[in-house]
Amino acid sequence: MGDIRQSLLPRDVLSAAKELLYHLDIYICNLVQSGRQPPQVDSKTLELVEEFILHAPKDRNTPGRRMSALQELQLLEIMCSCFQEQSRDTVRQLMFSALFSLQGNQADESRMALLGKLVSMAIAVGRIPILECAATWLQRTHRVYCIRLAQVLVDDYCSMVPGSVPTLQNIHSASPRFCCQFITAVTTLYDLNSEELTPPLELLQMIVSWIQDDPRLVLITFLNTPLSGSQPISSLDLTPLGGLVRWCVKAPLAYRRDSKQALTNGTTQNEPETGPLFSALHLSVLQVFMLLPNILNEKGLFGRLALLQMESLAALTSDLSRLLDQADKHTHASSADTHALSQLTLDRLAQALQVAMANGALLCSREDLRAICSRLPHNNLLQLVLSGPVMYYNNIHTPPLAFSPHAAHSPIASHPTHPTHPAHTPHTPLATHPSSHPQYPAQPFMTGMPFPFRPSH
Known part of the structure; x- marks a missing residue:
């Protein structure tokens, strides 16, 4: 291309960009049709994109054109x-990559x-092909840039234009892939470490409603995702489960901290509004964990692929x-x-750890958990979870997948089977739960002990 x-240079900026998009579409269609594997856009074409669509100057002596x-x-x-008009997904994905893959x-x-701006417009006018391409981009791009895109969308739909949240919320059914990646990005962006990094109420309400409507969304x-390749270490997590657990566990203390500061500044307290939302979200996350055994067994991945990473939990406990x-x-x-808020926080952590381990989302031993929780104050339920039997999932004679985002640092890889700790099957059931929640069957080491799940807090 x-x-x-030379034919683009005399044109005005908009005409040149439009013409280049037309030629880019034809070029990529021919590239895909040629059967070349993998199909790859050449550097000359990428340079044209930078010059005539992104308006980067060709050299230092040439001023960039502006729209x-x-x-x-x-x-x-x-x-x-x-x-929208390009019907072949492969062509759309290659074209999106040619336009927006970061080149450093x-x-x-x-x-x-x-x-x-493009993704924001696609949400506004319902352009699903662009959202699907953006989902792939979010999956392959460094997390620093993913959270930048997420911030733009949160600003556009939750902050700058009142009443625009329903527009974003409606994409739930249109592009679940994009919604899943968006949730992963915003839970990475908002880590609740400061008031600025606390999710806006409208965003929280929207995500809770999404997951309540369809827990499998996350x-x-x-x-x-094909499990043949490896996930880049710098990319977003494969699921938003780690970020959602972080939100639920930290919320009682983080929102109390922020609400006290808000009262000092003369603004209103939002803790009563967020409390039930995070309780509902916590219940939904536990329900997602309980979906995993069947899914992982169907894929032959039970005990081989951790969807909740130990590194994430170590950062959370810190x-x-x-x-x-x-x-x-x-x-x-x-x-x-x-004290009540602190205990609620620790109860939620214990519940998340126990349900994640019992359902194959967390692959580690109780010794690993005791090490990362050693600085936390006493909590009855957490102590019960930490003192349970050793659980080594790599006793299934299959290696951990290289696909795991952090396989090199995975507890499976770093902790060989210890002969001094008896192996337990990966299907160890959950703790005994009050009869009002029969979905939590009894776990031998906890027989007779209540499982104080309290979503009403």
Whole structure:
């Protein structure tokens, strides 16, 4: 395609961009049809994209061309139509990659700016092919850029335009893949370590409603990802489960901290609104874990692929230790209230650990858990979970998958079977639960002990 540059130079910026998109579509169609494997866009074509669509200067002596706001809007509409009219997904994905795959150069900022506007428009006008391409982009791109895109969408639909949240919420049924990746990105972005990193109420409500409507939504990427390749270490997690557990566990202390600061600043407290939301989310996450045994067994992955990573849990317990120390030292609430919130936090952590281990989402020993929870204060339920039997899933005589995002650091890889600890089957059932929740069968070491799941808090 390098020979078309001379024909593009005399055109105005919008006309040149439109013409290049047309030629790019034809070029990629021919590339796919040639059967070349893998089909790969050449560097000359990528340079044309940077020059005539992203408007990166060809060299230092050539000033970059700029579009007006109206021209940029027109370009976005043209791109939406281009992806909508192209019926072959392979062509669309290659074209999206040619436009927005990060190259590590100065054009990347232009790529990110244009990408954010294009995906935001695709949500507004329901362009599903673009959302599907964006889902793939979120799966393959460094998490730093994924959360930048997520931030743009949260700003557009949860902050800047009042009443626009339903527009974003409606894509749940249109593009589940995009929704799953979006949830993973926002749970990575908002880690609840500060008020600025606390999800907006509208965003939280939307995600809770999505998962309540369809718990399998958070597993869509995992269910649709070929397990032959490896996940880049810097990419988003394969599922948002780790981020959702972090939200549920940290919320009681994080929102109490933020609400006290808000009251000091004269604003209203939002803890009463968020409390039931996080309780509902916590219940939904546990229900997702309980879907996993059948799914993992069908794929032959039970005991081989950890969807909840030990590194994520270690970071969570470290954050919890800090939050609990802050609550003890700086709380203005009654000591009883602070103690209740701390215990709720630790109860949720214990419940998540136990249900994740029993259903094959977390592959580790109780010794590993005791090590990462050693700085946390006493909690009856957590102590019960930590003192349970050793559980080594690599006693199934199959190696861990290289596909695991952190296989090199996986507890399966780093902790060989210890002969001093008797092996237990990977189908160890859950703790005895009150009769009102019969879905939690009895676990031998916890027989007769209640499983205090309290979603109403």
